[in-house]
Amino acid sequence: MPALIAIRGLRKIYQMGDENVHALAGVNLDFNQGEFVAILGPSGSGKSTLMHILGFMDTPTEGSIVFEGQEVSGLSADRRAWYRSNRVGFVFQSFNLLPRLTVLENVALPLLYREDSKPEANEAAAKIALERVGMSHRLDHRPSQLSGGERQRVAIARAIVGAPAIIFADEPTGNLDVKNISRILELLASLIKEGITVVLVTHDLAVADHAHRIISMREGAVQEDRQR
Numbered sequence: 001m002p003a004l005i006a007i008r009g010l011r012k013i014y015q016m017g018d019e020n021v022h023a024l025a026g027v028n029l030d031f032n033q034g035e036f037v038a039i040l041g042p043s044g045s046g047k048s049t050l051m052h053i054l055g056f057m058d059t060p061t062e063g064s065i066v067f068e069g070q071e072v073s074g075l076s077a078d079r080r081a082w083y084r085s086n087r088v089g090f091v092f093q094s095f096n097l098l099p100r101l102t103v104l105e106n107v108a109l110p111l112l113y114r115e116d117s118k119p120e121a122n123e124a125a126a127k128i129a130l131e132r133v134g135m136s137h138r139l140d141h142r143p144s145q146l147s148g149g150e151r152q153r154v155a156i157a158r159a160i161v162g163a164p165a166i167i168f169a170d171e172p173t174g175n176l177d178v179k180n181i182s183r184i185l186e187l188l189a190s191l192i193k194e195g196i197t198v199v200l201v202t203h204d205l206a207v208a209d210h211a212h213r214i215i216s217m218r219e220g221a222v223q224e225d226r227q228r
């Protein structure tokens with residue numbers, strides 16, 4: 001089976017005045033459907049930069065990304081938005097829920113950008129996603145009225161509402177206690193069983209221990225990539 005994502009020679013250079021920051025210095029990686037991958041590496045090694053590019057939130061300076069058979073490294077902003085709302089989900093350490101919207105509205109939000117978007121269908125899909133993460137009892141709450149663990153479950157509901165092929169999670173457990181961490185890990189494991197691919201960045205070795213594959217990054221490159 002061809003890789004879900006095939007990355008070749010990926011570079012990201014940030015220009016800071018006279019200095020070039022090589023955040024990604026030639027990354028080659030394949031991600032396959034249903035994999036649970038953890039990415040480790042010291043601060044500044046390029047983990048978030050890689051997640052943002054693969055999550056269609058940023059573009060590379062150089063290199064190729066073939067996503068589900070299509071070259072996507074040079075897409076227009078419109079096409080990237082399409083991928084964000086249809087093919088990938090993103091979970092952040094700081095949840096990134098919109099404070100003025102309710103839980104239900106936050107989760108339905110990615111569907112608003114779809115061409116066939118319909119309010120009733122979006123709401124129904126958001127309710128199903130919230131049920132998945134055990135948050136059906138908080139539909140009308142605002143994010144500030146939730147605990148950290150609950151906010152992250154809502155963020156996961158938002159990431160899965162569009163039935164993505166892959167979820168990128170950048171330190172999703174970084175702000176959570178042990179009990180909530182294990183709840184989030186259980187949730188991610190249940191997504192993988194359904195064939196969704198999960199790529200998770202973490203500094204927590206106990207969290208990485210749940211993954212089937214561990215990639216270590218260093219100075220913008222893959223230092224180690226091992227199956228377990």
Ligand SMILES: Nc1ncnc2c1ncn2[C@@H]1O[C@H](COP(=O)(O)OP(=O)(O)OP(=O)(O)O)[C@@H](O)[C@H]1O
Pocket residue numbers: 014015016021022023041042043044045046047048049050
């Ligand atoms: N928008 C930006 N402009 C300039 N430099 C940037 C930008 N974003 C990241 N960098 C630089 O690129 C490098 C990689 O950053 P990145 O955020 O990907 O690291 P990281 O591995 O996610 O680190 P952490 O574990 O601290 O989150 C760092 O040297 C950082 O300073």
Ligand SMILES: [Mg+2]
Pocket residue numbers: 047048049170
């Ligand atoms: Mg980071």
